[in-house]
Amino acid sequence: MVTNNFEYFAPESFDEAAQLLAKYRDTAKILAGGQSLLPIMKLRLAAPEVLIDLSHVPELSEISSNGDGLTIGSMATYYELSQSAVVQKAAPAIAEAAGQVADVQVRNRGTIGGSLSHSDPAGDMPAVFLALNGAAVARTRRGTREIASDRFFVDLLTTALRPTEIMTQIKIPVATGKTGSAYSKFENKASHYAIAGVAAQVTLGSDGTVTAARVAVTGVSSKSTRAKRTERILIGKEPTASVIRRASDRAAAELQDDLTEDIHASGEYRSYLATVIAERAITAAVERAR
């Protein structure tokens, strides 16, 4: 359990970090909380020559909200997210999911930016990010762009971030009207990652029908994915128990060609669990919206 040799940098500003990344490009890796990167380095599944540690760049941990929505620094830890009053108010599903990640030690170090950038197929935050219609702010030395959550997760452990880009912030648009969000997961008893996790955000109109819904599933396939059929069934209807059940039944419908199978759960069971967990998450989100 020893990593390869590597060079370590601890830049104290974003510019310094971006310069280092521009210099070393794909021989380098950004180090955030290290809770995914260091284990795979110790297993020698990754062997970067250079690590650029972001933990000494203070502005990357800031959390704030204004009329447009919530802005979370990529280096905000799970612990900070689960405790933040701002997050609890503006996007309770984030706080809820952050509090369910792993154990105290991991939550003290692991970051939201690290989780999204890593795109673990069973990560909790990617599903929440999708359901809340977030965007990632990606910056290089030269410029900044925003990547919408819908375009962010490309494949297993692969995102739309380019090798020279650093994710600096996560933006969550302000929820309008009667909106509620929730995250629910069925844990793997060994790793405590999701066997099936579902994040849901539901907005209700004045007549009590669903005007907007975003539902995302994690743990079931190679990446967190929106359950669009579920969303479509919900929209325009009053979210009664039977409507929610019917919608949840389709939670894994789009994932049938890409189901994860391992010693912990068959694809069939994962697919089934997604429907049960979706029902729980959507029901909670609807409750909160009311």
Place this chain on the structure above:
Amino acid sequence: MTLVGESVKRIEDPRLITGKGTYVADVTLPGMLYMTVVRSPHGHANIKNIDVSAATSYPGVVAAFTGADIAEQLGSLPVGWVLDEDMKQPPHPPLAVDKVRIVGDAVAVVVAETNAASVEAAELVDVDYEVLPAVTDAVKAQASDAPQLHEEAPGNLAFTWEIEGGSWDEAVKNADVVVKEKIVNQRLIPNAIETRGVVADYNPGTDQITMWTSTQIPHLIRLLFTLVTGHPESKVRIIAPEVGGAFGSKLFLYAEEVIAGIVAKQIGKPVKWIETRQENYLATAHGRDHIAFAEMAGNKDGEILGINVVVNANMGAYLSTFAPLVPTILFGIMLAGVYKMPNVKCKVLGVFTNTTPTDAYRGAGRPEATFLLERMVDRFAQEIGRDPVVVRRKNMINAFRNGYEVPTGVMYDTGNFKGALNKALENFDYQGFRKEQREARRNGKLLGVGWSTYIEITGMAPSAVAASLGAGAGLWESSTVRVHPTGSVSVYAGTAPSGQGHETSFAQMVSSELGVPMENIEVHHGDTDKQQFGTGTFGSRSLAVGGAALHMSLAKVVAKAKTIAAHQMGVPEKQVEYSNGTFIVEDIPERSLAFGDVALEAYLAKDLPPGMEPGLEATSFFDPDNFTWPFGAHVAIVEIDPDTGDVQLKRYLAVDDVGNVMNPMIVDGMIHGGVVQGIGQALWENAVYDDDGQLLSGSMLDYALPNAKNLPFFETDRTVTPTKVNPLGAKGAGEAGTIAACPAIVNACVDALKHLGVTHIDMPVTSEKVWRILDEKGKAHPRRK
């Protein structure tokens, strides 16, 4: 003042929880080198060539060795328990020479000035393998076309072991019903928090090898090391410093201990090897792994007539040190349990496969026997439509104080099984629960209760009995009590703890007996140069056997001190009484001598009774004439989520009878820890191999250990039935929880699903297994397509 029976706080804890303990990894010697083991990535392969040249030229590397280089010095790892002449003992070279048989088999070692250099260079060792087909399942390995592991063991059969008490055929002839079930006891990984590790030091001047190793059996390691390497026992010192958990897995001589010792001798410098967690999963012995076929015969009125079991025991690729004992004797003789079971038949096939060797793991054989028996009792009760508690009580042996012989040929010491069951029923409203269960079922909720009334075998063991059954070592225990001139006391115990709190329990005994305060008592263990000999810690023996040896030494010390005191006070010895650390002349309380003053006198020796030797110390060896047999009744209550199949443990009640208790807090801790390990097996833990011999549950990401958030508070209680086997009246408490818990939990899961016709679920009872059952029985979530 007596501390016996008091919950004295553990005196070892302040140093352990403030990071001041010294584990093997903390041992650093001048000039020390670091060793990394190159391991086989294949389950079964011929080694065609090993090229270490790139590794040896890596900066900082001192040497690299292959099996071929040092095979002669390393010898073959021995088996310490030989069942009979037919048992196969194929060679087990510490470093593989021409063949590997497990993923993780050691093929070469690299020794370097830093750990990082040794790890880096080990990656450069180039091994050319010819991969062979592998087999990992104990039944499949017996097929005629299965890959063969050892020439010496045709059909991959290591041994066949049989026992029959009474007559199974008779039982069947007289029975109304015979129930049958295939019962798998899955493979487990012991997972001590501290992995194994060795620091070996060689002194070329004295030819002395000193080895720090994380073990439960320092003296036996010394003995076995000498047997394997030929290095004289008098020139080997084994030290087990703090040991951070073991659970049986550190009870064997391992390849790395032999290799590190021999490599240190070859190079002439100290060598350190610390096992990584991943290596631990591959290279430290596993536990359990039985595929059993069980039958139970009985009558419709609930009378049990007998049990018949055929077990395919997966031994792994080699026989580990005590492996043959575990699935045979420690399993077969336990099959009568707490019941009047007139007929018991058992056949065990020990099978080689391309998997990590299995050996003793907390409970060793008894968990397998108890799980099978207690499951079959429930299975039988279900078949005849009777309550499992009623069936248990009907067949239970009545209380006894002078031994009870069961058909498997062993003699239980003392027991009151119904007493434990009654206590459990006092603590748990069984009828009330049944009502609650029926109501819950009407509301779509699945509740279940499971019982386990167990007996187990501890206090290993009478040496002569063990020897007649195949033991290669005496199983007595020793102690030395040395009183210092100023009255403080050093105890040298032959036992070797790995977290059990022996220092506290033993010091409580000394303090109570000699009247010396706890802080003036040091308990030493785990160093072959300090203790003359000891068998070590396993089989819940340390208090029942080691504590008894200590008791004997204390009695000798008190007797000698009393003689001195009488002489000093000028009265006949029979007029001297000893209490609370003071010798008092009968009826004349003002004439007294403190124990400390007598101790000083023993060393000053200016006026000792004629002919008496100076000094105040005693050594004793205790060899019991029987094992001790703790027992109890455990109850588990589970709730199953009908939507997901997830099992939640709602309550867990334990009543255990471990005889007299030295320290109730420590015994409760033992029960708690044991129960957690049992729950882990029942619900979560599972070591899984694929057909090529790759361990799929190769890290904690994939091997599910219990954690606190999934456990309820435990409700523990006791009955006390002292043993007469040792002077303390104490039985072992270390394994009871693990043994009792699995059947209680699984019986509860089956109980929750009984109305659907479920008769058995194999461990671990995962949510997917339950979901599939619910699905088959048509009760799963209606939405499933």
